[in-house]
Amino acid sequence: MNDFSLWDILRNLLMALRWTVALSVIAFVGGGVVGALLLFLRLRAGKALDRAIGTYVQLFQGTPLLMQLFLAYFGIALLGVEVSAWTAATVALTLYTSAYLTEIWRGCVASIPKGQWEASGSLALGFGEQMRHVILPQALKIATAPTVGFLVQVVKGTALASVIGFVELTKAGSMISNATFQPFVVFSCVALMYFALCFPISLYARHLERKIHVHRR
Amino acid sequence: MSIVAEAPAHAAHVAAGAPIVQITALRKSYGSNEVLKGIDLTVRRGEVIAIIGKSGSGKSTLLRCINGLEVFQQGSLSVDGKPLLHESAMAMRELRQRVGMIFQGFNLFPHLTVGKNVMLAPTLVKKRSTLETASQARKLLTRVGLAEKFDAMPDQLSGGQQQRVAIARALAMEPAVLLCDEITSALDPELVGEVLRVVESLADEGMTLLMVTHEMSFARKVGDRVIFMHQGRVHEMGPPAELFANPQTPELQQFLSSLHD
Numbered sequence: 001m002n003d004f005s006l007w008d009i010l011r012n013l014l015m016a017l018r019w020t021v022a023l024s025v026i027a028f029v030g031g032g033v034v035g036a037l038l039l040f041l042r043l044r045a046g047k048a049l050d051r052a053i054g055t056y057v058q059l060f061q062g063t064p065l066l067m068q069l070f071l072a073y074f075g076i077a078l079l080g081v082e083v084s085a086w087t088a089a090t091v092a093l094t095l096y097t098s099a100y101l102t103e104i105w106r107g108c109v110a111s112i113p114k115g116q117w118e119a120s121g122s123l124a125l126g127f128g129e130q131m132r133h134v135i136l137p138q139a140l141k142i143a144t145a146p147t148v149g150f151l152v153q154v155v156k157g158t159a160l161a162s163v164i165g166f167v168e169l170t171k172a173g174s175m176i177s178n179a180t181f182q183p184f185v186v187f188s189c190v191a192l193m194y195f196a197l198c199f200p201i202s203l204y205a206r207h208l209e210r211k212i213h214v215h216r217r
Numbered sequence: 218m219s220i221v222a223e224a225p226a227h228a229a230h231v232a233a234g235a236p237i238v239q240i241t242a243l244r245k246s247y248g249s250n251e252v253l254k255g256i257d258l259t260v261r262r263g264e265v266i267a268i269i270g271k272s273g274s275g276k277s278t279l280l281r282c283i284n285g286l287e288v289f290q291q292g293s294l295s296v297d298g299k300p301l302l303h304e305s306a307m308a309m310r311e312l313r314q315r316v317g318m319i320f321q322g323f324n325l326f327p328h329l330t331v332g333k334n335v336m337l338a339p340t341l342v343k344k345r346s347t348l349e350t351a352s353q354a355r356k357l358l359t360r361v362g363l364a365e366k367f368d369a370m371p372d373q374l375s376g377g378q379q380q381r382v383a384i385a386r387a388l389a390m391e392p393a394v395l396l397c398d399e400i401t402s403a404l405d406p407e408l409v410g411e412v413l414r415v416v417e418s419l420a421d422e423g424m425t426l427l428m429v430t431h432e433m434s435f436a437r438k439v440g441d442r443v444i445f446m447h448q449g450r451v452h453e454m455g456p457p458a459e460l461f462a463n464p465q466t467p468e469l470q471q472f473l474s475s476l477h478d
Contacts, residue, residue, distance in 0.1 A: 119324035119383075122284050123338035123390060124313035126306060133337060137328045 004180045009189060016172030017193055023158045023168060024197075026090055028151055031097025038102040043109065044127065053102070060099030066160050068092045073164040089161035097154055104150060108143040109135060145209040152198045152205075159194070169193060237262045237393055237425055238283060243292035245278060252278050253289065254449040260394070263423045267436035267457070270446035271472060276429045279446070280396050283427065284316040285309050297393050314342060317387030321399040323379040325371040325386070331358065332367040335386045342390070350389070357385040361415050377408030384415055395419065397428035433476060437461055445469045 042053050060068065072092035076083045083091075112135050120134040162171035173190040177183040238260035245253040252275045260266060268276045281287040282294060285301055294301040297315050302308040326334050335354035339345050345353075358364050361381040363374075371379055380400055387395060397416065401409040413435050420426055420439045430436055436443055437457040445453040445460065447468045453460060464470045 113322075113324075115320060115322050115324035116326065118286055119318075119320060119326070120338075122286060122313055122316070122318040123386070124310050124342045125338060126310065129341050133341065134326055138326075141328070 004176075004182070006185070009176055009180065009182075009186055012176055013169060013172055013186075013189055013193060016167060016169045017197075019167060020155070020158050020169040020194075021197070023089060023093060023161060023166075024151070024155045027093035027097045027154050027158065030090070030094035031101055031154070034094060034098035035101030035105065038098060039105050039109070040131075042102070042106060043131075057099045057103050060096050061103070065092070065096055065157050066163060068096055069160055069164055085161070085164045085166040088164055089158075089166045093154065093157060093161070096157065097150075100150055100153070101147065104146050105139070105143055108139040108146075111142060112138050141212060145205050145212060148201060148205040148208060152201050155198050155201070156194065235262050236260065237297055238427070239293075239295045240283075241293045243279075243282060243289050243294060245275075245282060245287060245289040245291075252449050253282070256292070256451060258444070258451065260425060260427065262393070262425055265420045265426045265439055265441045266428070266444060267440035267442070268427065268429045268444045268446060269431075269433070269436060269472070270452075274446040275449040276444075276446045277398055280318075280398050280427060280429050283394070283396055284313055284318050286318075310342070314390055315393045316396060317390055317392035317394070318396040318398065319380070319383050319387055319400045321402050323371075323376070323383045323403070325379055325382055327371050329371075330367070331363065331369050331371065331374070331382050334371065334382060335389045338386070339389050353389060354385070357388050358382070360388075361385045362411070375408060376404045377411045380404065380408075380412045381415055384412075384419075388419075394425045394427065397426065397430070399429050399431065401430070401432060433461070433473075445472065447472075 038053050038056070042050050069089060069092045072095075073083065073085065073088035076088065076091075116134055116138070117130060120130045125134070158168055159170040161168055162174070165171070167175070169190055173186050177186040180186060236259045238258070240256055240258040243253055243256040244251065256279060268280065270276045278287055282289050283296065283301075285303060288303050296312055299308070299312050299315065301312055325331075326337065329337065332351065332354050335357055336347070336350040339350045339353065340347060355364065355367060358367055361384055363378060363381055363385070366374060366378065366382070371382065374382065383400075400416070401412050404412065409432070413432065416426070416428070417435075417439050426439075428436075440457045442454065443457045443460045444451055445464075445466075445468075447453075447466075453464065453466050453469045460469070461473065464473055
């Protein structure tokens with residue numbers, strides 16, 4: 001009955017791994033762009049918009065990613081727009097990532113002492129110049145480690161896209177295990193692949209963290 | 218490019234005595250708490266003004282109103298004939314080029330070298346070439362006695378050195394007025410002198426200075442006029458010799474005697 005070799009399992013999982021990576025990258029880049037946009041709006045705009053963005057962040061942080069995926073998949077369909085699992089997963093993960101990243105970055109910008117804004121402002125620098133030359137270079141240094149660390153969350157979060165039928169690593173795993181009746185072997189391989197993806201990222205985040213602390217002495 | 222070191226002195230000879238900062242009926246409050254209750258003040262070009270008073274008297278707030286770091290609700294303020302308009306980014310940029318500020322906490326940009334700290338604003342705001350701003354920065358750093366620190370990072374300097382860099386950074390914009398907000402309060406006692414000497418040399422060259430200070434002997438020595446602030450008002454004002462020797466109000470008498478305890 002079982003004509004699947006371990007190599008067959010691995011090969012099929014590796015094919016699916018591409019989609020996990022692709023989804024992670026899209027979520028991270030898209031989330032980063034949206035997150036940065038929200039950050040600028042938040043720093044620049046008045047109280048009302050700041051509160052609106054705050055609510056947006058709370059909404060995405062306060063609900064399970066699984067629900068967000070369901071809502072993106074079935075919710076958009078209710079509006080009469082046909083969405084593929086691919087689109088729904090991309091949209092949900094991008095928004096989810098943007099909410100976390102904008103909050104992480106806002107914290108980093110807020111941790112820059114007020115005196116830096118005042119000193120650069122009193123030298124007649126405009127908001128854009130202050131951000132670009134004074135605030136962001138300092139905030140970026142603080143932000144790198146938690147940002148890279150959050151990337152791990154995104155990679156693991158993509159597993160949830162399997163529930164709306166998007167074939168990435170986890171979904172491929174359950175499909176293969178249904179065919180091979182070797183769930184333990186298959187999911188061990190799946191877990192190892194996630195680990196192989198995430199562990200280097202965490203290591204890199206930790207390395208960055210250490211580098212910053214050395215810098216600060 | 219004019220040599221910054223000479224520009225203020227030159228200006229002082231040309232237009233000494235012309236009003237440069239004009240404050241009329243200025244009021245500022247934080248919520249329901251009014252911290253400045255109607256300030257009228259005219260500062261003439263080349264004048265050195267020391268602002269003294271208890272903490273919470275509004276002296277720092279007044280100083281910070283002059284370059285728009287604080288927003289005031291009523292009254293008007295102009296520098297060099299240019300009115301302060303909070304809503305207009307253009308007007309603020311104009312005004313802030315005329316007004317330099319030095320802070321208690323130095324506020325150097327920690328990610329930039331000393332030289333880059335001084336060069337940043339003229340490069341961005343005045344659109345000068347790096348070559349020009351670098352040579353200007355070297356001159357200014359020489360002037361504050363830190364020529365050899367051009368490539369150092371701020372955290373490699375002592376507090377007194379950092380504050381002198383901050384002075385050079387402010388001077389790089391060639392301001393007409395320099396605001397000093399308790400600039401020696403965060404320094405170890407042995408480092409105060411080096412900073413005050415630089416400020417004194419600026420005063421001698423005719424720079425218009427407004428300084429909030431706790432250094433009474435310095436205020437007496439360098440100031441043309443001393444302003445005593447109390448509860449959000451200019452309570453007493455006059456030449457230092459007069460004001461310190463012969464305070465007219467009980468509040469100032471009390472303030473001065475409290476300093477000797």
